[in-house]
Amino acid sequence: MPPLRQRAAEPLDLKKPKDKMKALWALMALLLLPPETLSARVSRTRRELAPGLHERGIQDAGGSYCERHEACCRGRNDGCTVPYLDTICYCDLFCNRTVSDCCPDFWEYCLGIEPPFPVQRVCVRNGNRFPTGATYRDNCNLCTCYANGHWNCEDHACLINADLVDAVNRGNYGWRASNYSQFWGMTLEEGIHHRLGTTKPPTSVMNMNELQMNMEANEVLPRHFNAADKWSGMIHEPLDQGNCAGSWAFSTAAVASDRISIHSMGHMTPALSPQNLLSCNTRHQQGCNGGRVDGAWWYLRRRGVVTDECYPFMHQEKEGALPAPPCMMQSRSTGRGKRQATDRCPNPRSHSNEIYQSTPAYRLSSDEKEIMKELMENGPVQAIMEVHEDFFMYRSGIYQHTPVAAWKPENYRRHGTHSVKITGWGEEHSPDGSDQKYWIAANSWGTDWGEHGYFRIARGANECDIETFVVGVWGRVGMEDMHHHYKK
Numbered sequence: 059m060p061p062l063r064q065r066a067a068e069p070l071d072l073k074k075p076k077d078k079m080k081a082l083w084a085l086m087a088l089l090l091l092p093p094e095t096l097s098a099r100v101s102r103t104r105r106e107l108a109p110g111l112h113e114r115g116i117q118d119a120g121g122s123y124c125e126r127h128e129a130c131c132r133g134r135n136d137g138c139t140v141p142y143l144d145t146i147c148y149c150d151l152f153c154n155r156t157v158s159d160c161c162p163d164f165w166e167y168c169l170g171i172e173p174p175f176p177v178q179r180v181c182v183r184n185g186n187r188f189p190t191g192a193t194y195r196d197n198c199n200l201c202t203c204y205a206n207g208h209w210n211c212e213d214h215a216c217l218i219n220a221d222l223v224d225a226v227n228r229g230n231y232g233w234r235a236s237n238y239s240q241f242w243g244m245t246l247e248e249g250i251h252h253r254l255g256t257t258k259p260p261t262s263v264m265n266m267n268e269l270q271m272n273m274e275a276n277e278v279l280p281r282h283f284n285a286a287d288k289w290s291g292m293i294h295e296p297l298d299q300g301n302c303a304g305s306w307a308f309s310t311a312a313v314a315s316d317r318i319s320i321h322s323m324g325h326m327t328p329a330l331s332p333q334n335l336l337s338c339n340t341r342h343q344q345g346c347n348g349g350r351v352d353g354a355w356w357y358l359r360r361r362g363v364v365t366d367e368c369y370p371f372m373h374q375e376k377e378g379a380l381p382a383p384p385c386m387m388q389s390r391s392t393g394r395g396k397r398q399a400t401d402r403c404p405n406p407r408s409h410s411n412e413i414y415q416s417t418p419a420y421r422l423s424s425d426e427k428e429i430m431k432e433l434m435e436n437g438p439v440q441a442i443m444e445v446h447e448d449f450f451m452y453r454s455g456i457y458q459h460t461p462v463a464a465w466k467p468e469n470y471r472r473h474g475t476h477s478v479k480i481t482g483w484g485e486e487h488s489p490d491g492s493d494q495k496y497w498i499a500a501n502s503w504g505t506d507w508g509e510h511g512y513f514r515i516a517r518g519a520n521e522c523d524i525e526t527f528v529v530g531v532w533g534r535v536g537m538e539d540m541h542h543h544y545k546k
């Protein structure tokens with residue numbers, strides 16, 4: 059009694075009457091066997107149990123497999139295989155069963171006939187062939203190989219757009235654009251979502267406590283000013299918020315750090331912790347999903363924060379994937395308006411958990427001169443601004459929002475609210491002979507971005523609303539602080 063799946067020299071052809079009889083006999087013999095024999099007989103090999111390549115969704119990628127390996131085996135030969143994508147395919151006659159695991163070129167090369175399955179077209183990229191379903195990323199878009207042999211790519215506007223970089227650099231806009239690896243692969247929508255993070259204060263706050271400054275109409279201010287020159291060693295480096303939409307906390311910590319350093323005359327130069335604000339200033343604030351600067355200033359005044367060294371930034375790489383880290387640091391009053399931390403620093407290396415506070419923040423008028431005067435007398439100020447698509451690609455020069463995306467589809471033009479630290483101003487002679495006035499401001503996208511983390515932006519024209527809501531603050535520095543820190 060031959061096994062049912064005999065190593066037949068020739069496949070059965072059920073159309074031939076002789077072969078039909080053979081098959082019938084085999085079936086009857088099978089039915090007449092005692093059950094235990096049957097189970098022994100039909101104990102099947104892994105190959106037989108495995109679904110055919112087509113059933114596993116693997117599509118023929120075309121190309122030569124049996125041919126390249128000169129493999130064509132008669133009958134059943136489980137060793138008659140060649141590599142195929144990330145698995146193997148067969149070049150023996152047994153592969154030609156209902157669920158085929160034949161190599162794509164088996165029929166044509168070994169049998170000399172048309173394949174029973176339509177051979178899928180392949181997609182080509184950089185001279186390589188890819189099967190249907192293969193993918194690659196083109197900047198922020200995923201491209202997939204379709205069965206028709208064409209790549210099909212998503213159509214998102216990317217944060218870095220080579221066309222826009224070129225258009226800015228070809229145009230005479232007064233600033234230059236470039237590619238940033240930290241933005242490469244992100245969509246514009248993601249950039250607006252994860253790289254900004256300041257909520258516009260409501261009108262009630264916008265209209266509130268504007269500082270009246272006594273400025274003489276003809277008061278002359280210098281043409282150039284940089285806080286880093288006047289208060290050397292007290293102006294802190296631009297921060298890096300990563301993909302945390304928490305510029306409300308970063309710009310507030312940045313301005314407060316500089317101001318406390320200046321107002322203590324350099325006796326203390328704390329780099330305050332944005333994370334302390336992100337994690338603990340949670341009333342009406344959304345941490346890395348945005349927040350308001352007036353809320354941050356309220357917290358700095360009433361609760362205070364520790365240094366960044368004590369409470370370091372916890373980068374969240376996958377945005378929104380993790381819950382926000384809980385608050386690890388509270389403060390309690392020690393009388394006379396001073397506060398102390400209730401916990402150790404949330405990292406083993408730092409022991410100084412001193413709390414720093416500010417006085418109430420005040421809003422400046424939108425007058426260019428008043429902002430300049432405040433900056434020059436008291437230190438860097440905080441400004442809210444609208445960030446447009448081209449700003450992400452800023453490299454150097456005096457930024458002005460350009461119309462380079464005007465001819466692109468609407469989803470290429472996006473803007474969102476951000477906050478930054480203004481540290482100075484200046485004027486530059488343009489090639490056309492006019493003087494171009496600018497602000498110097500620190501962003502929070504790391505020191506690789508822009509001019510070492512800073513950017514310059516047109517001054518006196520409320521460019522991107524940067525002069526609309528400007529805030530100053532006093533560090534809360536008592537004489538005993540000065541003394542205390544002086545002694546150290």
Ligand SMILES: *[C@@H]1O[C@H](CO)[C@@H](O)[C@H](O)[C@H]1NC(C)=O
Binds near residue numbers: 069155
């Ligand atoms: C093998 O493939 C050929 C071509 O599709 C087909 O005619 C034939 O019936 C197949 N044989 C078996 C045993 O499946």
Ligand SMILES: *[C@@H]1O[C@H](CO)[C@@H](O)[C@H](O)[C@H]1NC(C)=O
Binds near residue numbers: 220237239242
């Ligand atoms: C931009 O930078 C990324 C990452 O560094 C690089 O892969 C890409 O090719 C660059 N794109 C352009 C248009 O220069």
